[in-house]
Amino acid sequence: MQKTYAEIYRAWKDDHHAHWREAARAIDWFTEPTEIFNSTQGVYGRWFPDARGNTCHNCVDRHVAAGRGDVAALIYDSPVTGRKARFSYAELLERVNAMAAVLVDQGVEQGDRVILYMPMIPEAIFAMLACARIGAIHSVVFGGFAASELAARIDDSAAKLVVTASCGIEPNRVVAYKPLLDAAIDLARHKPDYCLVLQRPELAATLQDDRDIDLGAALDAARGRTVACAPLAATDPLYILYTSGTTGQPKGVIRDNGGHMVALAWTMRALYGVKPGEVYWAASDIGWVVGHSYIVYAPLLNGSTTVLYEGKPIGTPDAGAFWRVVEEYKVSVLFTAPTAFRAIRKEDPEGALVKHYDLSSLRALFLAGERADPDTLRWAEAVLGVPVIDHWWQTETGWAIVGNPLGLDALPVKHGSPTVPMPGYDLHVLDDAGHEVPAGTLGNIAIKLPLPPGCLPSFWNADERFRVACLSEFPGYYKTADAGYIDDDGYVFIMSRTDDIINVAGHRLSTGAMEEVCAGHPDVAECAVIGVADGIKGQAPAGFLVLKSNVSRESSLVEAEVVGLVREKIGPVAAFKMAICVKRLPKTRSGKILRGTMQKIADREDWKMPATIDDPAILEEIAEILAARRIG
Numbered sequence: 001m002q003k004t005y006a007e008i009y010r011a012w013k014d015d016h017h018a019h020w021r022e023a024a025r026a027i028d029w030f031t032e033p034t035e036i037f038n039s040t041q042g043v044y045g046r047w048f049p050d051a052r053g054n055t056c057h058n059c060v061d062r063h064v065a066a067g068r069g070d071v072a073a074l075i076y077d078s079p080v081t082g083r084k085a086r087f088s089y090a091e092l093l094e095r096v097n098a099m100a101a102v103l104v105d106q107g108v109e110q111g112d113r114v115i116l117y118m119p120m121i122p123e124a125i126f127a128m129l130a131c132a133r134i135g136a137i138h139s140v141v142f143g144g145f146a147a148s149e150l151a152a153r154i155d156d157s158a159a160k161l162v163v164t165a166s167c168g169i170e171p172n173r174v175v176a177y178k179p180l181l182d183a184a185i186d187l188a189r190h191k192p193d194y195c196l197v198l199q200r201p202e203l204a205a206t207l208q209d210d211r212d213i214d215l216g217a218a219l220d221a222a223r224g225r226t227v228a229c230a231p232l233a234a235t236d237p238l239y240i241l242y243t244s245g246t247t248g249q250p251k252g253v254i255r256d257n258g259g260h261m262v263a264l265a266w267t268m269r270a271l272y273g274v275k276p277g278e279v280y281w282a283a284s285d286i287g288w289v290v291g292h293s294y295i296v297y298a299p300l301l302n303g304s305t306t307v308l309y310e311g312k313p314i315g316t317p318d319a320g321a322f323w324r325v326v327e328e329y330k331v332s333v334l335f336t337a338p339t340a341f342r343a344i345r346k347e348d349p350e351g352a353l354v355k356h357y358d359l360s361s362l363r364a365l366f367l368a369g370e371r372a373d374p375d376t377l378r379w380a381e382a383v384l385g386v387p388v389i390d391h392w393w394q395t396e397t398g399w400a401i402v403g404n405p406l407g408l409d410a411l412p413v414k415h416g417s418p419t420v421p422m423p424g425y426d427l428h429v430l431d432d433a434g435h436e437v438p439a440g441t442l443g444n445i446a447i448k449l450p451l452p453p454g455c456l457p458s459f460w461n462a463d464e465r466f467r468v469a470c471l472s473e474f475p476g477y478y479k480t481a482d483a484g485y486i487d488d489d490g491y492v493f494i495m496s497r498t499d500d501i502i503n504v505a506g507h508r509l510s511t512g513a514m515e516e517v518c519a520g521h522p523d524v525a526e527c528a529v530i531g532v533a534d535g536i537k538g539q540a541p542a543g544f545l546v547l548k549s550n551v552s553r554e555s556s557l558v559e560a561e562v563v564g565l566v567r568e569k570i571g572p573v574a575a576f577k578m579a580i581c582v583k584r585l586p587k588t589r590s591g592k593i594l595r596g597t598m599q600k601i602a603d604r605e606d607w608k609m610p611a612t613i614d615d616p617a618i619l620e621e622i623a624e625i626l627a628a629r630r631i632g
């Protein structure tokens with residue numbers, strides 16, 4: 001008989017190794033693991049240290065070898081170009097082999113880093129899997145980032161090669177990737193050897209003779225070639241994914257091969273309840289962790305069919321786009337961010353478009369990436385008539401820390417809570433001094449070490465930064481930097497970040513990084529960036545600028561320039577549209593900027609004048625400016 005969540009969680013607590021030894025049986029290893037965890041290796045220990053295997057083999061080859069080559073592996077649906085395509089596992093194998101051959105021809109070897117700056121097209125997935133096949137370490141950079149962000153990633157990873165396309169397509173414009181890449185390479189100290197450029201029909205890129213290679217032609221020439229899957233150590237890195245930290249310098253989260261395969265394969269069955277051959281759709285972007293784990297790796301490890309959707313929830317062409325895809329491909333489980341549902345609801349408040357489609361294949365909607373506000377959750381439940389499951393995780397963990405295991409015995413939903421810790425995660429809520437707080441009390445959510453398989457072993461080339469940022473504040477624990485509480489029933493509630501990270505349309509951004517850019521404007525003396533509540537995006541950044549005393553220009557000119565600067569330096573994804581000049585910033589007597597109080601004022605929450613404030617009049621001024629500009 002199938003075990004319940006409570007039984008599995010208890011069994012894991014009693015014997016971590018037995019749980020993961022059992023889960024590891026789902027993987028086809030070249031060398032089976034005999035040791036499950038070694039606490040003396042790495043920063044806090046390493047999973048499956050003596051096993052060898054290959055992620056691409058498990059995602060592709062093994063399904064073909066098992067006679068499932070005709071099953072659909074990948075469905076590409078692109079309302080922004082009007083193109084659709086379907087690749088069986090056998091076709092996927094052929095495409096990945098060709099891509100791997102192209103990489104090898106350019107001298108890419110095991111351990112080399114390859115930057116993928118790609119829109120949501122099948123070649124992006126072929127390239128990720130091809131890197132996995134030969135043991136190269138991919139680092140996907142989201143298309144909405146600016147050239148300097150791309151340059152920072154090229155430098156930090158010292159990438160040997162970049163794979164890109166001529167353009168991405170946003171509903172309102174064609175985004176030329178190549179000029180951004182050229183600018184990034186000019187800015188970067190490290191220069192990649194080659195750039196493979198896929199020419200898309202919507203916009204041709206100009207290729208540089210000595211550096212750029214036409215990827216389409218190279219793939220055509222490599223059709224039919226095969227490249228063996230490298231027998232990698234389970235602890236070898238599969239990818240680096242850069243994510244916002246508390247400074248302008250992004251953190252390179254490392255994912256290993258073995259633990260990642262074991263954890264993701266487990267989640268497909270236990271958490272999402274999806275079987276091989278069923279269609280699973282994560283409506284995210286491969287530039288984010290959700291895209292890595294649930295557009296690419298997990299569904300393919302599971303032998304399911306994944307959907308790659310190059311479009312938006314609204315406007316491509318309307319708020320029925322998601323329902324069209326669910327009907328057309330018989331999607332069983334849909335995973336997206338709450339912001340997508342807020343956008344759909346705004347366009348179609350009654351959910352009228354849902355009724356135009358047959359959604360009978362859909363068993364559940366999973367939400368993550370930001371807090372799922374109960375109002376949106378209830379709306380989604382009402383219009384879809386299936387369980388709507390919030391789950392909480394981070395780029396660092398790669399899979400859900402807290403969720404509701406639909407594949408086991410789904411627990412009753414409490415709106416506002418992503419439900420319970422997954423096996424592998426021993427959660428504690430600590431006060432700032434590191435003491436456990438009673439049930440129901442807000443505190444820092446920390447995970448007792450070791451982190452489970454699939455979570456980051458460290459940051460790329462930065463063990464010490466990892467220790468300082470994540471492990472030092474609460475010794476023996478990983479600090480999630482999320483605050484929340486656990487109720488008497490063991491349900492976890494995630495309330496806010498404890499650092500400067502904000503969540504804009506499910507995208508994780510650092511206000512500190514935006515402050516660095518604002519402060520770089522020659523007329524700005526000091527600044528503060530906060531996240532203010534936004535009805536669609538959850539949060540939107542707002543920058544408060546104090547101009548230097550000798551500046552005589554119109555403040556609105558500087559505001560517009562600063563908005564442009566953040567777009568140029570961080571990218572459109574920052575959605576930084578509000579820059580506001582103020583005479584002074586509110587500070588404590590010791591000089592700390594009162595960002596929390598400013599945020600409460602902007603969000604029209606109750607706020608109290610802080611006892612430590614230097615000059616109370618400043619906050620009153622800011623409240624007046626925000627009211628006049630109708631912010632909040």
Ligand code: COA
Binds near residue numbers: 142168290339
């Ligand atoms: N390449 C280039 N630019 C991009 C981009 C990409 N891949 N993705 C987004 N951008 C740009 C957008 O065009 C927009 O630019 P603009 O200021 O010129 O309009 C800007 O970045 C902000 O994009 P976005 O945050 O997506 O806002 P939006 O208003 O275009 O769309 C939603 C809002 C809610 C529809 C959209 O954010 C969405 O679909 N979210 C789904 C959630 C999701 O994918 N989350 C990921 C984690 S699960």
Ligand code: AMP
Binds near residue numbers: 369370392
């Ligand atoms: P990212 O690394 O981009 O996945 O962002 C991770 C952060 O997003 C988390 O640390 C949380 O702050 C937030 N987050 C993600 N999922 C949820 C959720 N289900 N509920 C609340 N916050 C979430």
